[in-house]
Amino acid sequence: MKLSHFQFNLPDELLSEYPAENRDESRLMVINRKEKTIEHKMFKDVIDYFDEGDVMVLNNTKVFPARLYGNKEKTGARIEVFLLRELNAEQRLWDVLVDPARKIRIGNKLYFGEDDSLVAEVIDNTTSRGRTLRFLYDGSYEEFRKKLTELGETPIPKYITRDLIPEDAERYQTIYAKEEGAVAAPTAGLHFSKHLLKRLEIKGVEFAEVTLHVGLGTFNPVEVEDLSKHKMDSEEMVVNQAACDIVNLAKINKKRICAVGTTSMRTIESTVSSQNTLNPFSGWTNKFIYPPYDFGIANCMITNFHLPKSTLLMMASAFCGHDLMKEAYQIAIKENYKFYSYGDAMLII
Structure with missing residues (x-):
């Protein structure tokens, strides 16, 4: 075939x-x-x-609510971060996709939430589209996961062009x-x-x-x-x-x-x-x-x-x-x- x-x-x-x-x-x-x-x-x-x-x-x-929206440091550009998989719970390392990818380099910081309560640093460019992020968060691991859930959106497929509905x-x-x-x-x-x-x-x-x-x-x-x-x-x-x-x-x-x-x-x-x-x-x-x-x-x-x-x-x-x-x-x-x-x-x- x-x-x-x-x-x-x-x-x-x-x-x-x-x-x-x-x-x-x-x-x-x-x-x-x-x-x-x-x-x-x-x-x-x-x-x-x-x-x-x-x-x-x-x-x-x-x-899990895998789609997050953050802002890039200095420029404030809106960046979509799609969480793919947790690599290390202790170090809060995640494989992610970023969009637009061309704007993100190693060392860039991204800020999430109205109060910028969650910060992530890009530590690796694994593929042309993928990145590895380290999340910087003061609380416990449970509080960190709760924060991800709070800030994340249900990752309905990209082909659905309408806005999210509560359902x-x-x-x-x-x-x-x-x-x-x-x-x-x-x-x-x-x-x-x-x-x-x-x-x-x-x-x-x-x-x-x-x-x-x-x-x-x-x-x-x-x-x-x-x-x-x-x-x-x-x-x-x-x-x-x-x-x-x-x-x-x-x-x-x-x-x-x-x-x-x-x-x-x-x-x-x-x-x-x-x-x-x-x-x-x-x-x-x-x-x-x-x-x-x-x-x-x-x-x-x-x-x-x-x-x-x-x-x-x-x-x-x-x-x-x-x-x-x-x-x-x-x-x-x-x-x-x-x-x-x-x-x-x-x-x-």
């Missing part, structure tokens, strides 16, 4: 700027790989495809988000409401929670035609024994195991044994899944509609089958399905 196999024309109006009024009332396209059928449903109809003992694998990462803080977060550390939401999970989760639980569906802290690397464009040459950024992940037990029992019982989102799928595929069972793991993954690929754990998947040439589309295509996925996307565009983070969903069985 080449990069050009994943190019298609996506009309701008299909990029979803706002979340659906109710989480579980976005549209759902259901693709049956065996029957080669495509159905159109509402997301809450997903319950009809699961029975007692089936498992949904959920990514319980929580998005974004809640809606750009899954209702089962627990472990803070992502700079982007695992968007397939945004469609689950408390009511729908309860109904699935009553039906006997099990939930296995894993954690993958989504970084911006997930959305980095692929710039090489030969996919084997693309390198994914590493992202932190945790799979505990409890999740393994739930998934492995379902495998023994030949139940449906559904990865909710590409991040859940990448997590479980990063720690699958040679016997196709799930192993506990805590560490980092840079796994890149593209066709052809032999999946070891999940036999169904929930995902959103992704952008052309994205690694997310490549993974979904590997799971669905490239030709069937291509057909589904042509239908989705014709039927005005909404794409990307706040868009509609797809269930591949």
Whole structure:
């Protein structure tokens, strides 16, 4: 497979700027790989495809308010700082993106908050866009993190050109988000409401929670035609024994195991044994899944509609089958399905 196999024309109006009024009332396209059928449903109809003992694998990462706005010393220029990952808690070192990047040099100081209560110094230019900052703050680490949360904004994706609305803080977060550390939401999970989760639980569906802290690397464009040459950024992940037990029992019982989102799928595929069972793991993954690929754990998947040439589309295509996925996307565009983070969903069985 080449990069050009994943190019298609996506009309701008299909990029979803706002979340659906109710989480579980976005549209759902259901693709049956065996029957080669495509159905159109509402997301809450997903319950009809699961029975007692089936498992949904959920990514319980929580998005933190990663976007800060500061001012450069002397010039007062407004600088956007996007927190990517904490490098050292004790020294308060962070990898960040800055915009506009050309204005920021090593040694520059940035001031945040109306009272300039938070200061950061640029100590490294790691890449053409990235920087390492050291935050200078007098209080304890807990107070420092509280200050970051207070000054930060929910990092809704850049393609959304409107201003933040109060609902974004809640809606750009899954209702089962627990472990803070992502700079982007695992968007397939945004469609689950408390009511729908309860109904699935009553039906006997099990939930296995894993954690993958989504970084911006997930959305980095692929710039090489030969996919084997693309390198994914590493992202932190945790799979505990409890999740393994739930998934492995379902495998023994030949139940449906559904990865909710590409991040859940990448997590479980990063720690699958040679016997196709799930192993506990805590560490980092840079796994890149593209066709052809032999999946070891999940036999169904929930995902959103992704952008052309994205690694997310490549993974979904590997799971669905490239030709069937291509057909589904042509239908989705014709039927005005909404794409990307706040868009509609797809269930591949």
